[in-house]
Amino acid sequence: xxxxxxxxxxxxxxxxxxxxxxxxxxxxxxxxxxxxxxxxxxxxxxxxxxxxxxxxxxxxxxxxxxxxxxxxxxxxxxxxxxxxxxxxxxxxxxxxxxxxxxxxxxxxxxxxxxxxxxxxxxxxxxxxxxxxxxxxxxxxxxxxxxxxxxxxxxxxxxxxxxxxxxxxxxxxxxxxxxxxxxxxxxxxxxxxxxxxxxxxxxxxxxxxxxxxxxxxxxxxxxxxxxxxxxxxxxxxxxxxxxxxxxxxxxxxxxxxxxxxxxxxxxxxxxxxxxxxxxxxxxxxxxxxxxxxxxxxxxxxxxxxxxxxxxxxxxxxxxxxx
Amino acid sequence: xxxxxxxxxxxxxxxxxxxxxxxxxxxxxxxxxxxxxxxxxxxxxxxxxxxxxxxxxxxxxxxxxxxxxxxxxxxxxxxxxxxxxxxxxxxxxxxxxxxxxxxxxxxxxxxxxxxxxxxxxxxxxxxxxxxxxxxxxxxxxxxxxxxxxxxxxxxxxxxxxxxxxxxxxxxxxxxxxxxxxxxxxxxxxxxxxxxxxxxxxxxxxxxxxxxxxxxxxxxxxxxxxxxxxxxxxxxxxxxxxxxxxxxxxxxxxxxxxxxxxxxxxxxxxxxxxxxxxxxxxxxxxxxxxxxxxxxxxxxxxxxxxxxxxxxxxxxxxxxxxxxxxxxxxxxxxxxxxxxxxxxxxxxxxxxxxxxxxxxxxxxxxxxxxxxxxxxxxxxxxxxxxxxxxxxxxxxxxxxxxxxxxxxxxxxxxxxxxxxxxxxxxxxxxxxxxxxxxxxxxxxxxxxxxxxxxxxxxxxxxxxxxxxxxxxxxxxxxxxxxxxxxxxxxxxxxxxxxxxxxx
Ligand SMILES: Nc1ncnc2c1ncn2[C@@H]1O[C@H](COP(=O)(O)OP(=O)(O)OP(=O)(O)O)[C@@H](O)[C@H]1O
Ligand SMILES: [Mg+2]
Numbered sequence: 001x002x003x004x005x006x007x008x009x010x011x012x013x014x015x016x017x018x019x020x021x022x023x024x025x026x027x028x029x030x031x032x033x034x035x036x037x038x039x040x041x042x043x044x045x046x047x048x049x050x051x052x053x054x055x056x057x058x059x060x061x062x063x064x065x066x067x068x069x070x071x072x073x074x075x076x077x078x079x080x081x082x083x084x085x086x087x088x089x090x091x092x093x094x095x096x097x098x099x100x101x102x103x104x105x106x107x108x109x110x111x112x113x114x115x116x117x118x119x120x121x122x123x124x125x126x127x128x129x130x131x132x133x134x135x136x137x138x139x140x141x142x143x144x145x146x147x148x149x150x151x152x153x154x155x156x157x158x159x160x161x162x163x164x165x166x167x168x169x170x171x172x173x174x175x176x177x178x179x180x181x182x183x184x185x186x187x188x189x190x191x192x193x194x195x196x197x198x199x200x201x202x203x204x205x206x207x208x209x210x211x212x213x214x215x216x217x218x219x220x221x222x223x224x225x226x227x228x229x230x231x232x233x234x235x236x237x238x239x240x241x242x243x244x245x246x247x248x249x250x251x252x253x254x255x256x257x258x259x260x261x262x263x264x265x266x267x268x269x270x271x272x273x274x275x276x277x278x279x280x281x282x283x284x285x286x287x288x289x290x291x292x293x294x295x296x297x298x299x300x301x302x303x304x305x306x307x308x309x310x311x312x313x314x315x316x317x318x319x320x321x
Numbered sequence: 322x323x324x325x326x327x328x329x330x331x332x333x334x335x336x337x338x339x340x341x342x343x344x345x346x347x348x349x350x351x352x353x354x355x356x357x358x359x360x361x362x363x364x365x366x367x368x369x370x371x372x373x374x375x376x377x378x379x380x381x382x383x384x385x386x387x388x389x390x391x392x393x394x395x396x397x398x399x400x401x402x403x404x405x406x407x408x409x410x411x412x413x414x415x416x417x418x419x420x421x422x423x424x425x426x427x428x429x430x431x432x433x434x435x436x437x438x439x440x441x442x443x444x445x446x447x448x449x450x451x452x453x454x455x456x457x458x459x460x461x462x463x464x465x466x467x468x469x470x471x472x473x474x475x476x477x478x479x480x481x482x483x484x485x486x487x488x489x490x491x492x493x494x495x496x497x498x499x500x501x502x503x504x505x506x507x508x509x510x511x512x513x514x515x516x517x518x519x520x521x522x523x524x525x526x527x528x529x530x531x532x533x534x535x536x537x538x539x540x541x542x543x544x545x546x547x548x549x550x551x552x553x554x555x556x557x558x559x560x561x562x563x564x565x566x567x568x569x570x571x572x573x574x575x576x577x578x579x580x581x582x583x584x585x586x587x588x589x590x591x592x593x594x595x596x597x598x599x600x601x602x603x604x605x606x607x608x609x610x611x612x613x614x615x616x617x618x619x620x621x622x623x624x625x626x627x628x629x630x631x632x633x634x635x636x637x638x639x640x641x642x643x644x645x646x647x648x649x650x651x652x653x654x655x656x657x658x659x660x661x662x663x664x665x666x667x668x669x670x671x672x673x674x675x676x677x678x679x680x681x682x683x684x685x686x687x688x689x690x691x692x693x694x695x696x697x698x699x700x701x702x703x704x705x706x707x708x709x710x711x712x713x714x715x716x717x718x719x720x721x722x723x724x725x726x727x728x729x730x731x732x733x734x735x736x737x738x739x740x741x742x743x744x745x746x747x748x749x750x751x752x753x754x755x756x757x758x759x760x761x762x763x764x765x766x767x768x769x770x771x772x773x774x775x776x777x778x779x780x781x782x783x784x785x786x787x788x789x790x791x792x793x794x795x796x797x798x799x800x801x802x803x804x805x806x807x808x809x810x811x812x813x814x815x816x817x818x819x820x821x822x823x
Contacts, residue, residue: 193680193689200677203666210626210663211677211733212649271668 016316017265017280024287032294040290042172048286049174050240051256052279053233055264056178056185057226058257059278063189064222065202065270066122066129071230071257072250073140074114079234079244080144082107083153086160096159103160107238108231114140115227119220137254148246155242164239174236178279181229186275198222202270259306260285263313285309324387326351326515327372327403327484332381334367336720339712341367342539344381349484354506354516356530356547358523359559360752361724362710363536365519366408369486372517373405374398402483406476406490408519408723408750409661410469412461419444419457422476447475452501454613466659466746467493467612467778474502485509486517489723491525492749493658495612495778496813503529521724521752522779523552535559560754567757568785569764571605578602579636581772582653582741584623587631592618593796596631600741600772605763607787607807608776610816614793616776617658620743624648624655626663635741649678654739656731658746658776664730665718672700672714674729679737703732706762707755723750731759735766742766745776760786780809792816 028035054071061068086103090096114136121132155161166173189195197218200208209215233253238244264281266273288309292302325348334342342364349355357365370376372383374392383390385401392398395405412421419441428443430436444457453471461469470493477485487506491499506516506529518530526533527547535543535558543558550558578601587596593615600606608616622629625643633640635651648655657663665674676683676696683692683699700714707728711721718726727750734742747763748756763786767773777783783790790807792799792815799815814820 187690188688191690193684193691196673196677196680196691200666200669203668206663207666209645210624210655210657212645213677214644214646 017263017277017284017313020263021280021284021287024284024291028287028291028294031291034294035290038170042170042175044283044286044290045175046172047289048260048282049172049178050233050237051253052260052282053174053178053181053229053236054226054253055257055260055278055282056181056275057222057229058261059185059264059266059273059275060189060198060222060225061129062258062261062266062268063202063270063273064198064219065205066219066222067133067258068118068223068226069130069133069254070114070118070136070140071226072253073137073144074111074227074230075234075237075250075253076244076246077140077144077147078107078110078114078231079238079249080147080153080246081110082235083155083160083238083244084147087153087156090156096157099157100159100163103157104235107234108228111227111229111231111234112224113227114230115223115225116220118227119223122223123216123220144244144246144249148244150247152246153244155238160239161242164236164242174240177232177236181232182275182279185225189275194218194221199271202267203272255306256282256285259310259313262310268314281313323350325349325384326386328384328387329368329372330382330384332368332371332378332383334364334371334376335379340539342371342378345541347534347541347544349515349517351483351515352510352513353531354510354518354529356526356533357517357519357536358521358526358533358555359536360710361728361750361755362722363559364539365536366488366722368536369405369488369517369519370407372398372484373403373486375405375407399480399482402481403486404477404480404482404484405486406473406488408488410466410473412469412472412476414462415460417458417460418448418455418464418472418475421461421472422447422457422479424476426479443479444475447478448472450501450505451475452497465493465613465617466662467495467498469659469662470494471498478505482514484515484517486519488519489521489750490518491520491522493746493778496780498612499525521750521756523555523753526555527552537561556753559752567753567760569761571764571786571788572603572768575601575603578604578770581636581770582774583632583634584619585632585634587619587622587629587633589618589622589627589629592622592627592629593793596791596793596798598791598798598801600774602770602772603767604789605767605773605775605787607783607790608774608793609780609783609790609812610793610799612778613795614816615796616793617745618796619793620655620745620774620776623653623743649737649739652740654678654734654737654742656734656742656744656747658749660723660727660730660749665726665733667719667726668717670715670717671704671709671711671721671729672696674718675700675703675714675732675736677733682737699736700732703729703736707732707758724752724755727751728755728759735762739771741772741774743774743776746778747775748777748779748782780812783812784808794818 034040082103085106086099089099089102118133118136121127122129168176197213200213201215201218205215260281261278262268263284264277266277288305289302292305328348330346332342332345345368359365371378374395374397422444423440428436428439441457448455451471455468470490474490510516520526530547533547533550534541580599581602583599585597588594596619610616618627621627623633625645625648640647640651661667683696685692697714704714709725709728718729731747748759775786784807790802792812794816802811
């Protein structure tokens, strides 16, 4: 695997989630012959990519000792103003590609700025990340509900939804984007100075401070990273539905993203974790969902299974510690 | 002979493929104090962790009062009367001193509620027995390393233990606290409690122990009554060779050398007031004083991890802002006294720790990709220079012995190649051989024109390494000593304000 060094502890953790995934795939293949069909696999990958991209950003936040609950609300907000901008440009008679470009830029900027806001309150304001992002979770949701009067913004741009459902070499666009982010973030976390600092700050903030690391900057940037991924997901998911439901988009995203990170072996207390682990964690969640659907378990019960898997993953983590 | 309180039979301990203890058979009688010595990584702490239930032996047997026993965890050991003061602090930083002392062992009053007053009073009593001026209500984060050490000792004293293990309890203590500790230890011994005492300061072993056991590379090579061994003999048995002079010959200070580092009117609320000094290139300035005199706090203020007012200048250029990154950028290097609290990243590898401060030098390109080869090469160099005992520079610090972690901490502060170096307890927990290497290295750095501030609770070290010493008392500069005046009597006079023997 392209990941960094062979620290015994880390590879054991990664190994764990990989084994779990292997078993799941095996069981699913036995339960349903349909499971291994390429179309089904691609479907699973597409489904996980939206929250999976956010989970990649969440990995940085959690390793640095933080948490972000506001991702779903921020996605709705960023998506809403992106689509609003695009529709306004369309009404003004601008070409469609200009509208798409503007929507992407606006959503990415909104996501990143939301991250800056969270990060500033955590670092400069010295407020616990849980509290800050619980607050902004409510704020961003309420702002988008206000903008859309709790309804939907439908895109008037045909190019927008075309991109969203496009595939390159049979693989859906969101999956490519998630793969690209995973590769880049893996490099960033495992091989760069910034990645080292993120782990340092999450391991022991005091030692990091005494080692002349700009702790506030490092932590702030993790929120910007996740804000950016939220912007990306906002674009991709609104392309998919050709609309932004201000009351529905992004609901429970924080749960899926945090779950993927934890199942992937990142320590909840911070300090250690890998991007590849998170990818595996996200796929595990997707496979479980898919399997439950195929064997006909009520969708209402799927949340129970997901919850049990998260709790189980944390239990295993604690046994190792 | 009476039944030994503790006896081990052919204890072995392996960590994955590495054997760190080989067939250790040793016994401990009631009312005796056993000294345990050996080089860094010899296996002292590992053996003690087995006796106190933290580790389980790979092979061998443990007998308590002649009965074969195995401890699954520290509570088992505690229940059997074995208590330990671990080498690394194990305190909850956000709880108060008395809460920590009674953690897991709280005194309950009527109705099952905590009897805070009783716990506080008993803690205060214990602290005063150790002559430690620490408020039982203070939070652990507010304490210095020496104060934390004393709290850790109190914590072990609270349980009525029959066997008390002290793993390097005096590394950051000054003479006064050490004397009080020894008084308490003698009292325990007279009450029939068995003590194991680990230290790299051999004179302490000679003073307090009845017998001494020497570990070398995981083997018990010698056990004998203390009276039969001279200090030189102990050192020789530990390292297996003769050791020459401990302290290097210091270069004559040159009056022409430019002033490299200046501090003027530095004050920090509740810590120290109006401290001024200047150091020439190539000079080592000692900072001495009792516990709580403010030595460490001055260093922290210079590094920007503690709020302070006053002027700090490196090579004539005043430091504009007071953040750690600014101090490092100005060329100041720092070794913290609190190894695991603020010195090293325990889950990081040796290489990652050694380059943590100097990482910008190893990162390339826009993204700052870390040059792992260069990093490993530097780490390898430090490993060789300090003879760090580890399988490779990719080993995590949690798997290193205390003294070896200390060497990594020192490497971390030296790797940025500072112009001004502040070392706070540089040889904390380091064995006699490595101590000598560290002293030589510091003297060499000075000879190359670096200005050094040398802080230590060990007077002998300050006297051996510094030609000029600033003595602090209760947050103020009590005075400077120079040349022949740098001796124990003068330092203690300034540090306490009392001249002895008059
Ligand atoms: N958890 C661990 N995993 C692997 N190796 C370990 C672990 N703990 C200790 N060791 C190794 O065991 C050896 C003995 O370590 P120990 O801590 O007992 O030394 P020590 O005699 O107490 O040294 P010091 O004087 O530096 O405190 C060292 O080489 C150390 O690297
Ligand atoms: Mg030790």
